[in-house]
Amino acid sequence: MRKVVALLLAGGVGSRLNVLVQYRAKPAVPFGGIYRIIDFTLSNIANSGLTRVAVLTQYKPLSLMDHIGDGSAWDLAGRTRGISILPPKTGEKDWDWYKGTADAVRQNLGFISSDQYSDVLVLSGDHVYSMDYWPLIDFHRGQKAHVTIGMIPVPPEETRHFGTATLDGRKRIVDWQEKAVKARSNLASMGIYVFDRQYLVKTLGKTRDEDFGKQIIPRALKEARVYGYPFEGYWRDVGTIQAYWDANMDLLKADSGLLPEASNIRTNHEAEGLPYDRPPARVSASARAVNSAVSSGCIISGAIENSILSPGVQVEKGASVRDSIIMHDTVIEEGAHIERSIIDKEVLVGKNAAVGHGNAKRANSRFPDHLYSGLTLIGKQAFVPPNTRIGTNCIVYPSVGEKDFSSLKLGDGGTLEK
């Protein structure tokens, strides 16, 4: 059988996720309680039976590397299977940082140089979806394509975030636009490419192109056979705070199509390095817990509604959490109220504090294009003092402490830094 090697581009900064990516790469951002975004792509790779994988990292790779470990959580460790983490390495020059996605692959050309591979599957670790890659690969081979791009219809107003294409009757791409505001087609690139290996090696060798989306694909459209493979199913780009929140909430909707367990999406529970396993979640006699996702180690004594709780979250008696995403080991103390907030790991919200309530029309003044829809972000290990009022569209930076709060109020659209 001709083999496929998978390259997972996990270097994305994902800056629109704001404080969630301050200490981690976008693929390592927690998702859906127990997962990280990259789990979806890693699980798709494993579920498709691909056994040789490279993860190209660059930006803040530590939590990502811990999480991937030796790949055994996705059954990618063994004599004939494996996952290699390829960070940028200093080459002839002192500083050969990856200049883009294609440059990252060029700097690791050795990994795909073996003749045993006929095709290279290039993936990104930025999306939440479940997909068997084989129908795509079979289509690519059937068309004798040089490049095949996985594509999915998006709402017309979203096309400005994507490359979009028009296909002919045989699904060959006849028209391509990169991030067009009023695109001629709403069929968007999923950032998934199958390359004929020889074509990819040759192109990377003869050009200095740095980016797949911006350079390699437009070049291929001119000189090679490029096809689009339309995918039907759940797929979300979670690159913005609102999209990230929406996709998390899909876990609570029976008909959303996001079904991680049924899709065999796996994560690495042991990467947390705890000396014990997190016990089952404890829901106390005083709790009220509806329409929510709850993870191991949670202790719920207050009220939760329409919320996603990661492992180890504590909601104390008399506290409430609504329409929110609360990450690992965060504690919501007695009488505190949280709504429409995304609270990162190990945050302490003090007694009777209120977070997220306010007038959604006032966007964040520093990042109006990140927070504008009535959501508040609290960074990792921040401390919200008792009785504090934090409005909506607010950002509290990671590790902010009591002394950083000059008053007990942070108005709508406000930002508090350490």
Next chain:
Amino acid sequence: MKNVLAMILAGGRVDELDVLTFLRPKSVLPFGALYRIIDFPMSNLMNSGIERVGILSQYRPFFLMNHVAHGQPWDMVGRNRFAVILPPFKGREASDWYKGTADAVYQNTDFIRMYNPDLVLILSGDHIYRMDYQDVINFHIEKKADLTIAFTSVPGEGADRFGQGLIEDEDRRGGRVVRYVEKPRKALFNWASLTIYVFNPAVLMDALNENAREESHEFGRNIIPSLVDRARVYGYKHPGYWGYTRTLEEYWRTSMDLLGSRPRIDLKAWQVRTNLAHGEIRDRQPAILGPSAVIENSLIYLGCEVRGKVFRSLLFPGVHVEEGAVVEDSILFFDAVAGREARIARTIADIGVRIGAQARVGGKGGELSVIGMESTVPDGVTIEPGVTVYPNVEASRFARSEYKSGEIIK
């Protein structure tokens, strides 16, 4: 630190646990909405820094092997660390099935010699407790004992099921054992054996060799009484929680100690580990509580889906409680399903049990009901408290719509 070799007696099935141990050894009985009972001694060993463990098993050892996974969940895989299963083997002359706890260890004396430990720690694999075995070991060394046995206060009822000791008050930790009687008809002394033994290897070997010539081969009945008079046998009084799980009622009561606002069993403080890679645990999504869910004073694990009501219950991974169902004071093992508007009370439902829509199982008063692995209770059937359903009973085996207390459905 002393070189300690641990041996866990994880062999048997227990008659009083009935259908729950028909198909599995007691030591892998699920407990606490996630764990298996053997996770408790294994985690205690790990937390005590004892990383060389032999597990003696003879009944359906596959389940145990699968769960223990060479000790990897407890970090016992390494050059000088291991957890191995020691099944009985055929001797040169005959089939030498383990004939008792002492015989099980006797048949593995070469295993003990191979590792030449300073001390042998013998445990049973069927209790729920937290203990730093180093405390017992230090006591043993300090007292220059040949054998140290851990004890707890004799429980009020069922004293006839325990070995009982009379312990001299040397210090608050315990003292010399002056009398020991295995399972007396009534309570004789204040202290009940926890079947935790610290042995000097030479004493153990001599006692086992001597016992091998006798008819009965049990630590409690034979070895300990024979040593009390002629060796330095000490009793260590375990100061903490001790949970028995030898009868259904005990198992249920110990399970309920996980609940309440200050649970007597604090799983996080105890630092318990299990095998997260086990097929029944791994790859579960977060528990989903539906829009109409009510859940109070209960434990739930990943993979559960609750759309009905759950009170004072333990839900293992993958349990589904459908719309309108009410589950009270019950323990539902992995992937059990409570159908729409089913009512379940004081019931233990084993792995994969399906309770049909509008079925009624158990009741608030009366005895526990038990439903064996993979059995199906059909829609609308009523099962009174104290009914036992065997494993793998299909819906078609239920001929009636009502079953009375004490009935057994096979």
